[in-house]
Amino acid sequence: MIRRISPRDTLRSRIALTIVAAMVASLALNGLFVQLAGTWGRPPIERTGLLEQIAANVRVIEAAPASLRPQLAAAASNPMLEVMWNPQRADFHLPSGGTQVKPKGMPLLQLLGDNPRDIEVFNPGDWPDGSPQAHYVALVQLRDGSWLSFTPPERSWGLDSRVRIAIIIGLGLIATLLVAWIATRQLANPLQRFASAARRFGGDLRAPPIKIEGPHEIRQAIIAFNTMQAQIRHFVSERTQMVAAISHDLRAPLTRMRLRSEFMENLEHQRKMVRDIEEMQTMISAALGFFRDETHMEQTTAFDLSELLQTIIDDFRDQGIVVDFAGPAHLVYDGRPLGIKRVIVNLLENAVKYAQKPRIDLSGGEQLVCIEVSDEGPGIPESALDRVFDPFYRLETSRNRDTGGVGLGLSAARAIVREQGGELALRNRRGSGLVARIELPGTQRFNASGRQGE
Numbered sequence: 001m002i003r004r005i006s007p008r009d010t011l012r013s014r015i016a017l018t019i020v021a022a023m024v025a026s027l028a029l030n031g032l033f034v035q036l037a038g039t040w041g042r043p044p045i046e047r048t049g050l051l052e053q054i055a056a057n058v059r060v061i062e063a064a065p066a067s068l069r070p071q072l073a074a075a076a077s078n079p080m081l082e083v084m085w086n087p088q089r090a091d092f093h094l095p096s097g098g099t100q101v102k103p104k105g106m107p108l109l110q111l112l113g114d115n116p117r118d119i120e121v122f123n124p125g126d127w128p129d130g131s132p133q134a135h136y137v138a139l140v141q142l143r144d145g146s147w148l149s150f151t152p153p154e155r156s157w158g159l160d161s162r163v164r165i166a167i168i169i170g171l172g173l174i175a176t177l178l179v180a181w182i183a184t185r186q187l188a189n190p191l192q193r194f195a196s197a198a199r200r201f202g203g204d205l206r207a208p209p210i211k212i213e214g215p216h217e218i219r220q221a222i223i224a225f226n227t228m229q230a231q232i233r234h235f236v237s238e239r240t241q242m243v244a245a246i247s248h249d250l251r252a253p254l255t256r257m258r259l260r261s262e263f264m265e266n267l268e269h270q271r272k273m274v275r276d277i278e279e280m281q282t283m284i285s286a287a288l289g290f291f292r293d294e295t296h297m298e299q300t301t302a303f304d305l306s307e308l309l310q311t312i313i314d315d316f317r318d319q320g321i322v323v324d325f326a327g328p329a330h331l332v333y334d335g336r337p338l339g340i341k342r343v344i345v346n347l348l349e350n351a352v353k354y355a356q357k358p359r360i361d362l363s364g365g366e367q368l369v370c371i372e373v374s375d376e377g378p379g380i381p382e383s384a385l386d387r388v389f390d391p392f393y394r395l396e397t398s399r400n401r402d403t404g405g406v407g408l409g410l411s412a413a414r415a416i417v418r419e420q421g422g423e424l425a426l427r428n429r430r431g432s433g434l435v436a437r438i439e440l441p442g443t444q445r446f447n448a449s450g451r452q453g454e
Helices: 011-040 050-062 066-076 107-112 161-203 216-249 251-261 267-295 305-318 337-354 409-419
Strands: 082-086 119-122 137-141 147-151 301-304 324-328 331-335 356-364 368-376 423-428 434-441 444-446 450-452
Touching: 011 161, 011 216, 050 066, 050 082, 050 137, 050 147, 066 082, 161 216, 251 267, 301 305, 305 324, 305 331, 305 337, 305 356, 305 368, 331 337, 331 356, 337 356, 337 368, 337 409, 337 434, 409 423
Parallel strands: 324 356
Antiparallel strands: 082 147, 119 137, 137 147, 301 331, 324 450, 331 444, 356 368, 368 434, 423 434
16 A cells, blocks of 8 residues: 655755755754863953953942942843842852952952952852852942942853854754755655665566655656556567567468468479578567567576586587686675576577687676677678667578578667676677677676676
């Protein structure tokens, strides 16, 4: 049963959600940085910006009557600084261990005048561990003996503004890249599976339909591909059955023609007709075998490709034909061994029939397995290198089936190779000879130890 997915799951919505998630992650990382910086960053108080505000506020509040100082302190407070006035120092409930500050050592505090006064500062480390009041506090004594306290609500980072901006930008980039990587991975996985299934269908018409998944646009593409795949499979099946049926039905009239030719008085005409009838029967039998192989496709299995080639070479050696071999001793490949054997045997038979010194070269890697069947012979005209794969096309123009064949061998060989996702091509060797190169997708476990055939 196909799982229904909301039509809102589209590429447009996923891109929008990725942008929103990146922004949220960036804000979260920046908030975490601020919190950790406020917990761990404990710079000296002169780097917090607190002393600059003390000098101006003290001069204003100190000049006012004592009765107005609480109101002025409250008015001077803002979200970045809390100002409080109390007549006694003990009313602030500050910890012991504050640091005395001399105005002469800090130019910003020299605005308070030359009158001696007590200025005491507290860093977050002066408070007991875990205390919620652990902030920077500056305590200034006024001329009448009362006190002003200045407390920022949060700790300063203790970093230069350019460094803070660089950190914020860096955290934003990290959050954006992280979210983008996760989002694109989720989006790319369905596309990769779609591409893999499409390549699999190119080598196997019986490949199952692709699982419908991903955003709405990708699901629509998968549905369209599955529909096209079913139509192609139906078309190929109908074409194969139709041509096979025609080839089969032609046998009956050919048999009648053969019987009637026995009553011909002209022996020369009789011989020519029998020869034509036998050639047509051979072509029909080859065509039926070709379409039968397409209909009954071999199952994929793991096998040792090197040993398969050695077995073929041994079979030819039993017939007195020497085939050289170069390649690894073992190469386990996932494919259709009977089909590959049929291709190699066909290529070797052509090399033996039309040339000499046949040879097989095997090489394998992670992406590609290559089998080359070569010979030393006349080769093929460049203009015919592709045409020889056309059904019933023969370079040998004689009517002799023993020398010219039917013209379906290379067509069937290329079809078998392409069914496994590979390709078969021909090229002429330098000097003389022909090379048939078979390239198969590299789904193998390769043993690098080479084996040289006899």
